[in-house]
Amino acid sequence: xxxxxxxxxxxxLGLTDxxxxxxxxAHITDCADCRARxxxxxxxxxxxxxxxxxxxxxxxxxxxxxxxxxxxxxxxxATAAVQGSASYTARAExxxxxxxxxxxxxxxxxxxxxxxxxxxxxxxxxxRDGAWCYVVxxxxxxxxxxxxxxxxxxxxxxxLDAGGAATxxxxxxxxxxxxxxxxxxxxxxxxxxxx
Amino acid sequence: xxxxxxxxxNAYRAHAARLRAVAFDILRDRDGAxxxxxxxxxxxxxxGAYRPERGPLLPYLIACVRREALDGLRGSKRRHLREVRxxxxxxxxxxxxxxxxxxxxxxxxRALECIPDVQRDVIVRxxxxxxxxxxxxxxxNLPLGTVKSRLSAGLRRLHTELTEGLR
Numbered sequence: 001x002x003x004x005x006x007x008x009x010x011x012x013l014g015l016t017d018x019x020x021x022x023x024x025x026a027h028i029t030d031c032a033d034c035r036a037r038x039x040x041x042x043x044x045x046x047x048x049x050x051x052x053x054x055x056x057x058x059x060x061x062x063x064x065x066x067x068x069x070x071x072x073x074x075x076x077x078a079t080a081a082v083q084g085s086a087s088y089t090a091r092a093e094x095x096x097x098x099x100x101x102x103x104x105x106x107x108x109x110x111x112x113x114x115x116x117x118x119x120x121x122x123x124x125x126x127x128r129d130g131a132w133c134y135v136v137x138x139x140x141x142x143x144x145x146x147x148x149x150x151x152x153x154x155x156x157x158x159x160l161d162a163g164g165a166a167t168x169x170x171x172x173x174x175x176x177x178x179x180x181x182x183x184x185x186x187x188x189x190x191x192x193x194x195x
Numbered sequence: 196x197x198x199x200x201x202x203x204x205n206a207y208r209a210h211a212a213r214l215r216a217v218a219f220d221i222l223r224d225r226d227g228a229x230x231x232x233x234x235x236x237x238x239x240x241x242x243g244a245y246r247p248e249r250g251p252l253l254p255y256l257i258a259c260v261r262r263e264a265l266d267g268l269r270g271s272k273r274r275h276l277r278e279v280r281x282x283x284x285x286x287x288x289x290x291x292x293x294x295x296x297x298x299x300x301x302x303x304x305r306a307l308e309c310i311p312d313v314q315r316d317v318i319v320r321x322x323x324x325x326x327x328x329x330x331x332x333x334x335x336n337l338p339l340g341t342v343k344s345r346l347s348a349g350l351r352r353l354h355t356e357l358t359e360g361l362r
Contacts, residue, residue, distance in 0.1 A: 006347035013321055013346065014261040015328050021262065028249075039250035044354035045261070046254035047306075048322050050299035051289045054212060055219040055228065 003027075004034045012041035114179065116189035124179045126193050133157070133173040133193075137166045141183035148176035210253050214260045216295050221264040221325055228264070235263045268325060289323075306356035314349030317342055 004024060010016050011024050028035040114122040120139040126132070135146050137160055146157040146168045157173065160166035160181070181189040211232065218228035235256070249255060289307065294300030307315055320331045331346075332339045 006343050009347040009350040010328070010343060012258055013350065014258065014265045015321060015346070018266070035249070039254070040354050041350050042250060042254035042258045044350050044357060045322075046257045047299065047303045047353070047357055048318075049213060049217050049257050049261075050296040051291070051294045051303050052213075052216045052220045053290070053293045054295045055215045055225060 003031065004037065008034060008037040009041040012038060012045045112179075112191045112193055114181065114189040114191035116181070120181070120188050122181055122189035122191070124191060124193060126173070126179075128195050130174045130195075131172060133170040133176075133179065135160065135168045135170070135179065135181070137181055137189065140166050140181055140188060144181050144183035144188060146170065147180045147182050148173050149178040149180065150174060150176045210256065213253070213295060214256060217257055217260050218264040221261070221268050227267060231264045231267060232260055235259045265325065269327070302357065303353075306353055309356045310349055310352040314345050314352060317345045318349045318353070321346060 004011070004027060007016055007020065007024060011021065016024065024038070028038050111123060111125045114124060116122045120137065122135065122137040122140070125134040125136075133148070135157075137144065140160055144160050144166070146160060148155045148157050148170070155173075155176075157170040158168055160168045175195055176193065178190055178192050180187050214232045214235075215228055218231040219225060222228050222231065245252065245255060289300060289304040291297055291300045291304055307318075310318075317331055317335065317337075320326050320334060321328070326334065328339060328342055328346075331337075332342045335342065337345075
């Protein structure tokens with residue numbers, strides 16, 4: 001591929017189309033000269049961003065979680081197609097996304113990796129105030145359930161959706177002591193949230 | 196490991212306000228802006244697209260968020276916003292006092308004054324007016340190639356002014 005020339009700056013300004021963006025990103029992985037040019041252009045564009053007004057403070061959104069959960073589900077759906085069946089790959093994907101979610105609002109929620117059978121990777125993200133819990137599992141048997149236990153009481157929170165990375169969003173789970181993934185009366189993963 | 200997780204998290208916390216401002220100024224919609232920031236970050240993280248050799252993190256993220264927000268603006272759902280913007284008068288100038296980072300904004304405003312008028316004009320139209328290349332060409336009656344080369348040269352000149360103007 002030829003060098004980027006003017007497209008380096010146009011890319012940094014967001015003026016190139018998606019197809020071209022993909023080509024540019026591939027090119028700068030290998031071409032140090034063009035990469036340096038893009039980096040310089042992005043630095044100048046970032047300086048322009050400093051001149052923008054801040055978002056009006058009073059109206060910051062409070063309830064961002066559902067949109068975020070959707071975004072995470074989309075990411076999983078997209079990555080599931082290419083990650084194959086190797087569990088270590090699934091684990092890497094889960095960890096990356098988990099870092100994203102944690103970083104986005106680490107003060108709001110906790111996360112735990114459930115102890116699971118070989119071939120299964122399960123994570124739970126949960127609001128510390130008990131408002132929601134989000135369970136993401138790769139490699140779970142179809143139709144697996146999420147079961148919450150608090151003390152002696154258990155609650156079947158529902159069935160994981162189908163897909164390479166199965167998810168379940170649970171509203172108002174409270175503060176369960178344990179989150180389990182159960183299929184055919186068999187525990188395939190379990191773990192304890194820390195609030 | 197594709198990225199330093201702690202560095203990434205710190206960067207997000209430190210710079211989320213700027214990322215939101217970039218998206219909000221384009222979309223004029225707080226929820227939409229928040230979604231764009233989250234979406235861009237999730238994409239970056241989930242694909243492991245960022246590596247340190249790719250350059251400083253914040254400018255990279257700002258560029259990602261801007262691209263994502265512009266995609267949103269140019270999608271059909273937001274076409275009405277585009278119509279509104281198309282009716283705007285002259286591109287706005289930098290208002291240092293209202294900026295997210297007034298000190299940096301002042302430096303940038305001075306640097307912008309140092310670049311040739313024809314280059315500054317297309318940068319302001321594209322950057323602050325959120326016009327596409329074709330729209331800038333239409334607004335200025337310039338050939339598309341001229342718009343591209345002026346934007347490119349202008350941004351490079353701006354970078355030079357900003358890096359050498361530190362004295």
